[in-house]
Amino acid sequence: MKPLIEFRDLSKIYQMGETEVRAVDGMSMQIMPGEFVAIVGQSGSGKSTCMNIIGCLDVPTSGNYFLGGQDVGELDDDELAEIRNKMVGFIFQQYNLLPKLSVLGNVELPLLYAGLSKSERVEQATKVITKVGLADKINNLPSQLSGGQQQRVSVARALAGNPSVILADEPTGALDSKTGKEVLELLTKLHSEGNTVVLITHDNDIAGQAQRIIRLEDGHIIFNGTPDQEVTHI
Amino acid sequence: MNLFKSFQMAISNIWARKVRSLLTMLGIIIGVVAVIVIVGLGNGLEKYMVDSFKSMGTDLLTVNVVGRGSARTVSTEEMYELVDDYPEYLTSVSPQVPLGGKVKIGNEALSYTSVTGTGEDFMIMKKFSLESGRYIRYVDIDRRNNVAVVGAYINNEWFRGEALGKTLRINGQLFEIIGVLNAETDEIEEGGGDDAIYIPYSVAAKSAGVRNISSYVFGIANEDLVKESKQIIDDKLYDVFGDQDAYRIISLTELLSMMSSMVDIMITILAAIAGISLVVGGIGIMNIMLVSVSERTREIGIRKALGAKRHHILQQFVIEAATTSAIGGLIGIGLGYALSDLASKIIVVALEEEIVVAASTSAALGAFAISAFIGILFGYLPARKAARLNPIDALRYE
Numbered sequence A: 001m002k003p004l005i006e007f008r009d010l011s012k013i014y015q016m017g018e019t020e021v022r023a024v025d026g027m028s029m030q031i032m033p034g035e036f037v038a039i040v041g042q043s044g045s046g047k048s049t050c051m052n053i054i055g056c057l058d059v060p061t062s063g064n065y066f067l068g069g070q071d072v073g074e075l076d077d078d079e080l081a082e083i084r085n086k087m088v089g090f091i092f093q094q095y096n097l098l099p100k101l102s103v104l105g106n107v108e109l110p111l112l113y114a115g116l117s118k119s120e121r122v123e124q125a126t127k128v129i130t131k132v133g134l135a136d137k138i139n140n141l142p143s144q145l146s147g148g149q150q151q152r153v154s155v156a157r158a159l160a161g162n163p164s165v166i167l168a169d170e171p172t173g174a175l176d177s178k179t180g181k182e183v184l185e186l187l188t189k190l191h192s193e194g195n196t197v198v199l200i201t202h203d204n205d206i207a208g209q210a211q212r213i214i215r216l217e218d219g220h221i222i223f224n225g226t227p228d229q230e231v232t233h234i
Numbered sequence B: 001m002n003l004f005k006s007f008q009m010a011i012s013n014i015w016a017r018k019v020r021s022l023l024t025m026l027g028i029i030i031g032v033v034a035v036i037v038i039v040g041l042g043n044g045l046e047k048y049m050v051d052s053f054k055s056m057g058t059d060l061l062t063v064n065v066v067g068r069g070s071a072r073t074v075s076t077e078e079m080y081e082l083v084d085d086y087p088e089y090l091t092s093v094s095p096q097v098p099l100g101g102k103v104k105i106g107n108e109a110l111s112y113t114s115v116t117g118t119g120e121d122f123m124i125m126k127k128f129s130l131e132s133g134r135y136i137r138y139v140d141i142d143r144r145n146n147v148a149v150v151g152a153y154i155n156n157e158w159f160r161g162e163a164l165g166k167t168l169r170i171n172g173q174l175f176e177i178i179g180v181l182n183a184e185t186d187e188i189e190e191g192g193g194d195d196a197i198y199i200p201y202s203v204a205a206k207s208a209g210v211r212n213i214s215s216y217v218f219g220i221a222n223e224d225l226v227k228e229s230k231q232i233i234d235d236k237l238y239d240v241f242g243d244q245d246a247y248r249i250i251s252l253t254e255l256l257s258m259m260s261s262m263v264d265i266m267i268t269i270l271a272a273i274a275g276i277s278l279v280v281g282g283i284g285i286m287n288i289m290l291v292s293v294s295e296r297t298r299e300i301g302i303r304k305a306l307g308a309k310r311h312h313i314l315q316q317f318v319i320e321a322a323t324t325s326a327i328g329g330l331i332g333i334g335l336g337y338a339l340s341d342l343a344s345k346i347i348v349v350a351l352e353e354e355i356v357v358a359a360s361t362s363a364a365l366g367a368f369a370i371s372a373f374i375g376i377l378f379g380y381l382p383a384r385k386a387a388r389l390n391p392i393d394a395l396r397y398e
Ligand SMILES: Nc1ncnc2c1ncn2[C@@H]1O[C@H](COP(=O)(O)OP(=O)(O)O)[C@@H](O)[C@H]1O
Pocket: A014, A015, A016, A021, A022, A023, A041, A042, A043, A044, A045, A046, A047, A048, A049, A050
C-alpha cells in the first residue's frame, strides 16, 4: 500500500530578519490510508507548521511533501485550493464557522467550491449533519449552538466533501473535558469507519487515543510509534 | 459557484449592513439623480425651443437685403417672379415693411404697437386667423388703400371687441379697420404679438419713404426643402448683388438646429460634470470594500481553506461592489424621475413656462449601466486584494 501522506527530508524555514527559524527541520515520515495518527509536542515544537503543510495551506521551504502520491510543492495557489477542497477536511480549534451562515450553509461550503449543484449540496450536507447528530439544528446559526455542537458542525463540514484525510488542529482545545471527549469519540468513530485522521494536540492523554503518535521537538521527530511503545520507551 | 449564488451572498451582505451600504451608495445616487435631471432638463429645453420655433414658422425663409456697397437693388417684382419661377419650392412671398410710426386711436397714442406693411399672403404664411372682416388684398396694395388689420390686443383693449369698421391714425393718416385677428399668443398684452397693426406694404413703404423694400418672407412648399429653397433665393440675389454680404437669408429651421446643438453641447458638459460624482461614488465604494475585505479577512481565510480559488473570492467581492453600486443606481433612477417631476412643476410656477423636465429611459438605462460598471471597476482592486490573501495569515487574523 502506498502512503497517503509522505514527508521527505522536509523543512520549513521562517526568516525573521537576521535569524532563521527552522519550524520543521529535515523531517521524514509517512501516514498510511486509514490510519489515526496524533502529532504531539509542546508549544513551538512545529505542530501547526506540519499541519499547514499537510493541509496544503503552505508549501515546504525544502524537501518534498507527497499527498496521495502527488508532489504538492510545485502547485500554485489555485491548484492548492483544489487539493484542499478535494482531499483535506479541516477541523480547527476555534471551529471557524461563518457566523452569518446556518449549519447547512456552513457545511455546504466545501461542496459549493467543488461545483456541486444546489440539490446535490443539500443532500450531501444533510447526510453528514445527521451523522454528527445535529439534524434538528440544520437551520440554526452557529451562535445558537453550544461549543461542542459548533465543533460537531465543523466535523460535519470536514466530512462533507468526503476527503482523503481529516485534519484536526487541537479540536478539543476550546471545549470542556466532557464535550471534548465526545468530539474525540466522534473522531475515533470516523476512523473506525475507514477515514484517515490526523490529530494535532499538545495533550498526551488525547494523543493516547490515536493509533500512532508522532512526537515533535524543535521541528524534529523524537518519537514515532504506538502509544504503548512510547510509554515503555519513557 | 455560479453568479446567482454570488449575487445572493452580495444582497445578504448589503442587507446585513443597511446604513453603511446606503451611505456607500450615496455618491452613486447623487450622481445618477444629477445626470437624469440634467439630461431631462436638456430634453425639455430642446422640446420647448422646437415648439416655440414651430409656432414662428419653420416653413418660412426671411430675406434681409442690406445692399451695402452695391449700387444695384432687387425689386419687389423680382421677388414675386421667383415664386412664379419655382412653384415647387416657393409657395408665396410677402414684403415686410416695419413702420416706426405713431399710432393714435381717437386722441390717445399707442406707444408699443408694431405697424407692419405686408403683402396679401402674409396672414396665411404666418398662420394668423381672422376673427372678423378680411385681410389685406392685392387691390389694397395696388391702390394704396389706407386699410388696416388689427391684432386681438387692440380689438379688445381699445375697441371693446368691436374694432371692425372703426378707424385709427398712423402718422396722421386715417386708416379703416377692415379685419380683426384672433389672439396669437397666450397672453394678450401691450407690446406683445397681438399688439400689432398690418397695412398694405405699398402704403407702408410710401409712408416710410423707402423706395426699395429690404425685407421679405418666403413660404416654402415643404420643410424638407429649406436648403434648396434657400439656394434658389441665394442664386438670384447673388446674381443681382455679386456679393454675399449684401443680403441675408435666415431659416428658422437652421437656426433651430444650431441652437439645439448648442443646448446639446451644454447638456453634455453638465452631465459630464454630474458624472464626476459617479466617480466619487465609485471611490466611496472602493473605500468601503477595502474596509470590508479587512473585516472579513478571517472569513476569506476559512473559505480559502475550504477550497475557494482566487476567482471565487474575486467574483464574490466584485459582485458585491457592483450590486451595491447598481442598487444605488436604481435608487438614483427612482429619485431622478421623482425630482424631474417636481422640477417641471416648479418651473411652471416659477417661470410660467411649460418646460417639462423629461427624464428619458435612455438616460436612466445609461446611468444604471455606468453605475454597475463603476462598481465593477472600483470593486476590482479590493476584490483582488481579498483573492490574494494568504490563507494561513487570513485564518490567524483576529
Ligand atoms: N509565520 C511565522 N513566522 C515566523 N516564525 C514562525 C511562523 N510560524 C511559526 N513560527 C515559528 O516556528 C516555530 C514552530 O511554530 P508552530 O509550528 O506554530 O509550533 P506549534 O504549533 O507546535 O506551537 C515556532 O518557533 C514559531 O515561533
